Amino acid sequence: xxxxxxxxxxLLLAVxxxxxxxxxxxxxxxxxxxxxxxxxxxxxPTCPLNHEPGSSEPVxxxxxxxxxxxxxxxxxxxxxxxxxxxxGTFQVDxxxxxxxxxxxxxxxxxxxxxxxxxxxxxxxxxxxxxxxTGIR
Numbered sequence: 707x708x709x710x711x712x713x714x715x716x717l718l719l720a721v722x723x724x725x726x727x728x729x730x731x732x733x734x735x736x737x738x739x740x741x742x743x744x745x746x747x748x749x750x751p752t753c754p755l756n757h758e759p760g761s762s763e764p765v766x767x768x769x770x771x772x773x774x775x776x777x778x779x780x781x782x783x784x785x786x787x788x789x790x791x792x793x794g795t796f797q798v799d800x801x802x803x804x805x806x807x808x809x810x811x812x813x814x815x816x817x818x819x820x821x822x823x824x825x826x827x828x829x830x831x832x833x834x835x836x837x838x839t840g841i842r
Contacts, residue, residue, distance in 0.1 A: 739828035743807065744797040747771045747790040747835045749816055754841065770794030771837055773818070776808040784808075790835075802827040807835065815840040 749771035770793045776784045777798055785805075790796040802825050809818035816837040823831050 740799055740830075741802055741825050741827055742798050742800040742830050743777070743805070743823055743825060743833060744830045745795070745807075745833035745835060747773045747775070747794045747796065747809075747818075747837065749837045749839060751841050752839060771816070773816075773835065773837060774810040775835065776810070778806040778808050780804045797830065800825050807833060809835055809837065 747770065748768045750768035751766045752769045753767035770790075772790050772792055772794070774787060774789045775796065777786045777788065777800065779785050780803065785800070786798060788796050788798040805823045805825060807821045807823055809820065811817045816839050818835050818837040821833055821835065823833060825831055
């Protein structure tokens with residue numbers, strides 16, 4: 707009887723210790739936390755630049771913009787496309803690595819520069835894509 711109690715105690719201890727273990731065991735995989743790029747697309751200026759009273763700095767008129775963006779890998783291959791929502795926001799899940807966000811441009815406007823982005827495991831890299839309307 708004492709031996710059975712010791713075996714049950716050892717078994718219980720093994721279960722408790724094993725429950726806190728992060729090792730999935732042979733052939734198992736640990737889920738990778740999500741990563742990628744998220745950001746906002748803005749269009750501007752959408753009106754002639756104005757000056758705040760008492761300031762010489764122009765106040766830009768910026769508007770959220772729905773735009774199609776290509777996500778290009780380090781080899782120059784488009785891996786996916788994403789379109790920003792009406793409020794200008796977007797998010798795309800990607801594995802860690804170096805990418806370029808290549809905005810679709812008009813001819814000649816609206817126009818936005820491509821942006822280099824580094825995605826780190828388990829994180830979303832935040833960016834802002836600025837489209838120029840050409841209004842001055």
